[in-house]
Amino acid sequence: MAYFCTQIPVLLNPGVACIKSFHQYRFLHIKAMQDDKVSTPTPSDECMVRVPHVLTVAGSDSGAGAGIQADLKACAARGVYCSTVITAVTAQNTVGVQGVNIVPEDFVAEQLRSVLSDMHPDVVKTGMLPSIGIVKTLCQSLKEFPVQALVVDPVMVSTSGHTLAGPSILDSFREELLPMADIVTPNLKEASALLGGVPLETIADMHYAAKAIHDIGPRNVLVKGGDLPASLDAVDVFYDGKDFYVFQSSRIMTPNTHGTGCTLASSVAAELAKGSQMLSAVKVAKRYIEAALSYSKNIAIGGGRQGPVDHLLKLKSNVQRRPFDPCDLFLYAVTDSRMNKRWGRSIVDAVKAAIEGGATIIQLREKEVETSDFLEAAKACLKICRVHGVPLLINDRIDVALASDADGVHIGQSDMPAHVARALLGPDKIIGVSCKTPEHALQAWIDGADYIGSGGVYPTNTKENNKTIGLDGLKTVCLSSKLPVVAIGGIGISNAQAVMGLGVPNLKGVAVVSALFDRECVLTETRKLLEVLKESNQMGKLKKCWRSPHTSRQSNLNFCYQKIS
């Protein structure tokens, strides 16, 4: 079995050293264009990385919970490329299957030839195979273009009860397809059909079925017990021809189960494509489907009885989150547990008060707390921030940001490099970078940051050995920066006006620690600073911008400030 590495392929221009990130590439490309010597980058073999690849041969589900669409999403979620040969197009939604249109056999053959002859997938996974001709075509193609593993999900009846492959198909399954399979993953109904209609109602029956199906020829069998009567647990039985393994987990109560069979089989295929052994591929796939089911418990898609699982575990968080808006930097509150402890309050209480006072973004800068406490605080603060539509960033700790699903991070010149943070956090999270010079600011932009923090503008006791850049230094950085800027360092009620009065358009606000948190009442201090900031932005030229209602549920905080130019 080959080992594959999953790095992003690197683009090369002849004569240009290997470019490591998209942002760097984009920058060099733009620069080359400006220098008038652009040539289209060509891939070079030495930098190319082979990507694990699953080909799914299945039906399309217009509702996208199952079929080809589930396979694509599951493989993407598991980090594997997925190509698709479509055997049928179904009209389907959360209510049921309204129609099926089978793709002609010779066109299935053509799709198979296109993919197998050129792209050489590692693993083939099958779903809906609606005719004997299509089963035979597939078996023939696999003989011509062998793959490392074949995963057969013997789809016969949709969960809503619609026949997707009739009983006529069973002989070709038994005689041709299953003997070629490395694993077959029937549910109880499908296992029963493969065994000629024998009733399967107990875990003992599932053991019997796994063995009897194994005798037909596949190397491994996973009998799924989701439909087991009178069982609160989800029980699946795996048999490798020698040993039985019973996977038992508590049943996740959710209406959103459409596509779980396809997803499980695709995930097994994805793990095999990455190089896993069969038993660990099944284990990982089961863990993944459990996570997806649990995550999708309360998502609402469609009006029918059975909604789709959210394979990418993303839909809910995108509802709660909104894109970064530079206006968020207006009143940027940065916590400090030492100060809060001194005044006898928790991080969470401090954040609550700052938001109530008008803070437009929160950064948890916790240099002295244990990781587990930091994570708990981040989760608790995130709940509050989400209710108020205020973004929450984590200082320094990418791991805490990831684990808490915070909105982003703030990192300095000696922290994790911003391009690495971007690769770890993905395109949607907010990244801020501390910059004291125009060179820092340019690099932050190249690396994919969203904003820069610049300072210390004034001397401060909050951060040791921090060079003060003054208002002139801040202005120089702002003028050179392509990104919005927030000023930091020694800023409070007495000098916020002077900072904002610099009059550079990309200076969007001030970041403040001690002026808010080293005070008795965070709420009062935040309110006072907000008033000063509003004044300083030459009141009248400052426009209150209302956010769309779904982003913030408290109307008094449902705003940001934007300067009218």
Ligand SMILES: Cc1ncc(COP(=O)(O)OP(=O)(O)O)c(N)n1
């Ligand atoms: C908004 C903002 N700007 C700058 C900093 C400083 O970050 P860094 O230079 O990494 O120093 P520490 O805060 O980690 O001590 C910041 N935290 N926030």
Ligand SMILES: Cc1ncsc1CCOP(=O)(O)O
């Ligand atoms: C974290 C940081 N980075 C540059 S100055 C500073 C400290 C700002 O704290 P304060 O607002 O109390 O001066």
Ligand SMILES: [Mg+2]
């Ligand atoms: Mg830092």
